[in-house]
Amino acid sequence: MHGNPGRDAMALLEVSNLSKAFGGLMAVSGLTFSVEQGQLVSIIGPNGAGKTTLFNLLTGIYRPSTGSIVFDGVDITGCKPYQSARHGIGRTFQRTMVFQAETVLDNVTIGQSLHVKTGVWAAIARTRGARREEEKVREKARAILAFVGLADAGERPAGNLTEEAQKRLSIAMVLATDPKLLLLDEPTGGVNLEEIGGLIELVKKVQRSGIAVCLIEHKMRMVMSMSDRIIVLNYGTNIAEGTPAEVASNKEVIKAYLGARRVA
Amino acid sequence: MKIFSPVRIGWSLALILAILLPLVLGEYLTSILLLIAIWSIMAVSLNLLYGYTGQLSLGHSAFLGIGAYALGLIAVKLHIGFWPAFFASTAISGLAGFLIGIPALKLRGPYFVLVTLGFAAIVGVIVLAWVDFTGGANGLAGMPRPNPIPLPWGAELRFDSLRSMYYFTLFFLVLIAAICHRLVHSLIGRTFLAISHDENLAESLGINTMQKKLISFTISAMFSGVAGALYASYNVVISPDLAYFARGMDVLACLIVGGAGTMAGPIVGTFVMTAIPEGLQIVPYLKTLINGIILLLFIIFLPAGITGGFKAFFYRWGHAWKSGKGRNGIA
Numbered sequence: 001m002h003g004n005p006g007r008d009a010m011a012l013l014e015v016s017n018l019s020k021a022f023g024g025l026m027a028v029s030g031l032t033f034s035v036e037q038g039q040l041v042s043i044i045g046p047n048g049a050g051k052t053t054l055f056n057l058l059t060g061i062y063r064p065s066t067g068s069i070v071f072d073g074v075d076i077t078g079c080k081p082y083q084s085a086r087h088g089i090g091r092t093f094q095r096t097m098v099f100q101a102e103t104v105l106d107n108v109t110i111g112q113s114l115h116v117k118t119g120v121w122a123a124i125a126r127t128r129g130a131r132r133e134e135e136k137v138r139e140k141a142r143a144i145l146a147f148v149g150l151a152d153a154g155e156r157p158a159g160n161l162t163e164e165a166q167k168r169l170s171i172a173m174v175l176a177t178d179p180k181l182l183l184l185d186e187p188t189g190g191v192n193l194e195e196i197g198g199l200i201e202l203v204k205k206v207q208r209s210g211i212a213v214c215l216i217e218h219k220m221r222m223v224m225s226m227s228d229r230i231i232v233l234n235y236g237t238n239i240a241e242g243t244p245a246e247v248a249s250n251k252e253v254i255k256a257y258l259g260a261r262r263v264a
Numbered sequence: 265m266k267i268f269s270p271v272r273i274g275w276s277l278a279l280i281l282a283i284l285l286p287l288v289l290g291e292y293l294t295s296i297l298l299l300i301a302i303w304s305i306m307a308v309s310l311n312l313l314y315g316y317t318g319q320l321s322l323g324h325s326a327f328l329g330i331g332a333y334a335l336g337l338i339a340v341k342l343h344i345g346f347w348p349a350f351f352a353s354t355a356i357s358g359l360a361g362f363l364i365g366i367p368a369l370k371l372r373g374p375y376f377v378l379v380t381l382g383f384a385a386i387v388g389v390i391v392l393a394w395v396d397f398t399g400g401a402n403g404l405a406g407m408p409r410p411n412p413i414p415l416p417w418g419a420e421l422r423f424d425s426l427r428s429m430y431y432f433t434l435f436f437l438v439l440i441a442a443i444c445h446r447l448v449h450s451l452i453g454r455t456f457l458a459i460s461h462d463e464n465l466a467e468s469l470g471i472n473t474m475q476k477k478l479i480s481f482t483i484s485a486m487f488s489g490v491a492g493a494l495y496a497s498y499n500v501v502i503s504p505d506l507a508y509f510a511r512g513m514d515v516l517a518c519l520i521v522g523g524a525g526t527m528a529g530p531i532v533g534t535f536v537m538t539a540i541p542e543g544l545q546i547v548p549y550l551k552t553l554i555n556g557i558i559l560l561l562f563i564i565f566l567p568a569g570i571t572g573g574f575k576a577f578f579y580r581w582g583h584a585w586k587s588g589k590g591r592n593g594i595a
Contacts, residue, residue, distance in 0.1 A: 081467040110454050123453070
């Protein structure tokens with residue numbers, strides 16, 4: 001089964017009645033939402049609301065207890081992590097993850113592994129096809145590095161980069177998988193205030209290139225200014241959903257963030 | 265890459281030495297070199313799995329034993345010639361690796377290590393206890409030497425002398441090291457390295473880590489089987505201590521001393537770990553103790569091993585080197 005590009009009535013990602021229980025604790029319960037093609041959707045909520053658990057469900061790290069995930073017209077509920085990446089869901093992690101010992105260019109090369117056709121025999125024989133593919137992969141890696149603004153850092157070990165540059169690199173690595181939907185878990189976490197603007201620009205640039213983005217963020221000003229839609233989670237359930245303006249005036253949201261007394 | 269990089273010069277010198285040394289050395293030292301070549305093949309194969317894919321196997325003695333006994337049983341009991349038996353034993357050890365890899369590689373870290381160790385212990389016991397099949401503690405005798413290979417101008421390559429057997433083994437060491445080098449530096453090799461650094465991150469990037477680990481494990485088991493078959497053919501007699509699980513740990517010690525995850529590491533390590541006890545003329549039962557002390561000192565003071573230490577040294581002091589050597593370094 002493949003996604004049908006003509007089917008524009010359907011959303012890119014459709015999550016229905018998704019739940020995940022850890023023992024007696026419902027980390028995510030009865031979640032239903034969708035993400036349209038090319039949209040930027042932010043997921044906000046207090047700590048422990050189930051935001052990262054949701055990402056882990058979407059990328060197959062956890063198996064959902066109930067519910068279904070349909071991506072690009074294909075039911076991917078219960079997929080393994082590498083399969084969900086192959087279907088076109090890419091993600092970054094809260095703790096920046098790159099291959100520290102490898103060069104920046106090699107990190108992005110590794111990101112393209114899922115498209116590599118060269119088999120074991122061709123690699124050992126170093127056939128012309130294998131060499132050509134290697135050159136192609138390297139070429140594309142350079143283009144992606146230029147896109148995220150790391151064009152000059154290609155030969156440096158990834159571990160020597162600043163936190164901000166490593167965040168860019170981790171986005172570059174996911175872009176190398178050619179995702180249709182990018183899940184970003186706090187892409188500006190742990191980064192200097194002055195550098196946040198650049199990362200926000202990069203996220204917008206990714207969205208403009210036609211990739212839908214799902215964002216977990218705590219910085220409200222950033223969320224309000226850049227999101228098409230916002231989903232608010234609290235105790236694993238979806239307490240509000242809508243445009244930034246709708247969400248900002250929602251009583252439930254104010255209650256979850258500021259406590260009940262402020263509303264009353 | 266420059267043609268005359270220090271790394272290439274180093275490898276070429278080592279190869280020339282390896283070819284010329286037996287011409288001047290006596291029988292005894294040549295036989296030591298031959299054993300170094302065999303254990304190097306096994307260390308190189310373990311390096312592919314542990315050094316480059318990050319999966320620590322303590323059970324490679326099993327594949328060594330399977331390769332040796334497969335050659336012996338096929339050649340001696342079925343009266344089949346050396347070459348078919350040799351290729352069959354290689355395939356059988358690869359197949360054994362594939363079949364064990366499927367359940368074992370689903371586990372990670374210490375659990376995987378324990379399964380490989382358990383497997384090696386089981387194979388060791390089977391070889392010892394299944395007397396009718398393997399000859400038990402008496403071992404298996406009458407292993408064939410490779411049949412002569414006819415050359416186009418009428419002569420033939422014969423393998424009845426010690427020296428010819430050494431070159432035969434050296435050929436496979438070079439071949440297997442070259443294959444591992446190609447593999448590790450290919451796009452597939454990149455996924456192996458990715459898994460060794462961070463399996464979860466690799467998986468999140470769409471890499472089927474189970475499949476890649478299985479490829480690495482199968483190839484590694486196959487090459488260990490080649491080492492076993494070569495040993496059997498050289499030694500004519502094989503006994504169950506070949507498949508004893510401690511053998512796998514000896515090879516691992518060589519790999520760690522030499523430097524896991526580098527190309528030269530397994531060969532340098534095997535050479536050092538064999539040469540030191542031989543050079544000091546140490547009695548066999550003290551050898552294990554000495555090897556243990558060497559291993560301990562390396563883990564404490566130079567965990568990256570000899571080649572890993574070299575690499576770090578030249579990275580810090582020899583930036584003039586760096587320009588020419590690309591990403592391969594001394595390894």
